[in-house]
Amino acid sequence: MLFSDLILAIMKPLNRQRTISSPYHLIKGKKSGQTIQDIGYFGLYPYFGIFPKLDKKAYDQVVQSLFLQGYLLANEQVIELTEKAINTSDFDTPLNGWKYRGNENLFFNRLSLIVQTLSHMSQSVKTFDPIVNNEEIQMWVKKYLQQIQFRDIAVVQAFKKELFTTLTDSAISETHKMILTERLTGLALSGLTWQQIATSKKLSVLDVQLMTVEALHGWMAEIEKSNPPLLLGLMEGVIQQSSLTATAQRTEKLFERGFTLEQIASLRQLKTSTIEDHVVELAMNDPYFNFKPFMSLELYKAIITESRRQQSKRLRDIKVHLPNASYFQIRLALSIKEENQ
The missing domain is CATH 1.10.10.10 (Winged helix-like DNA-binding domain superfamily/Winged helix DNA-binding domain)
Incomplete structure (x- = not known):
């Protein structure tokens, strides 16, 4: 794409x-x-x-x-x-932005530093400038390498095999795979810049960067599917465990304890409209969300009917024909998966 x-x-x-x-x-x-x-x-x-x-x-x-x-x-x-x-x-x-939320960069930075380290260490070269300067990632990689006993040549070969097998099996094009491998750095081999890859592929830098994200999402999906023991470790903290944003999760916990939207807003020192945003997000992600504390079934049906009639989800246009519905109620109704009501 x-x-x-x-x-x-x-x-x-x-x-x-x-x-x-x-x-x-x-x-x-x-x-x-x-x-x-x-x-x-x-x-x-x-x-x-x-x-x-x-x-x-x-x-x-x-x-x-x-x-x-x-x-x-x-x-x-x-x-x-x-x-x-x-x-x-x-x-x-293969894009899955809601699932990974940008953490494909964390995965690839870890991988890049591991590949660079194994490439040098396997040739007994113990000093090199790390391709990744982030100290937190450097510490994570150091701990990971110690855990897998990276000095064992059999481990290095196993890691290399997992890398090529999963990348080969990924549902992405050969161009996508090539872009990924061209970004990696090894002994006496520097990864290419975005501009270098873009020039060689006759694409824009944005095109190449997007294809890289696509490639990583497709690759990580294959790693999740095939569960290779060494590469699977790189997925730690990469997958978004909750479909909700962190702030919506905090609102959800208070809502489950019986607090009203106004009380939650006061406790969290946020605007009520912000808490309403969180409720809409909860409804969007929970197929069993109960909207009845916020509107009647009749109003819900009226909003959905009007949205269908107009073939639009523009709040202002719907409210013109349903003046008794608040914008929050309209947003909430449109967020609910209709097949679950």
Whole structure:
């Protein structure tokens, strides 16, 4: 997937319902109520937080190119796709941003330093400049290597075999695999820069970086599936154990103890609207969420019916026809998986 493909993939379900900057916040992993809700509303889980350091100017340049290529129409309020964009094929991608939340970088940094260390130590070269400067990662790798008895040549061979076997079996293209291996550093072999890889592949740097994230997500999925004992250790702390953000988890615990939204807001010294965001997130991730303390079944059905009639999830448009419903109630209703009610 190219970066322009990524933006189009996000924009298609958001068409005429969200602003042109919405995909940017989603890709960056912004934890605002609006962004978190949109993930559930529009099924955008794969794309969340895959570029936490994405530059706004770089994003705007790609969006501008979509205008020039005839994929977008000028609209100051919302995304408006052309027929050309709407008719583009859906993109297959191994991305799983909601699950990994950017931790693929942690996995790859650990791997890079381990590969570099094993490469040097197997040739009796004991001093080198570590490719990863982060002290926490360096300490983790040192402990890991001691645990696996890395000085044993059989362990080194086993690690190498797991690496190549899982990468080979991963559901990603050969280009994706090549990009990953070209980023690794070993004895007398330096990993290539983003620009070097982009030039050699005739791609943009953003395209190469996106393909790297895709490759890592596909690779980590294969590691989870096949459970290779040595590589599986690198997954420690990488997988998001809860589908909720950390702040929503804290609200959930108080809510389960019977506190009202206002009481939770007071206890946590947060705005009630922020706690409402958390409740919407809880509903989005819990198929058994009970919405009845917040609205009647009749109101819930009315909101869903109106959303379907308009073929839209824009809160303002729904509220015009249901003035008695609060924005919180509308957001909450739209977050609930209808098949579970």
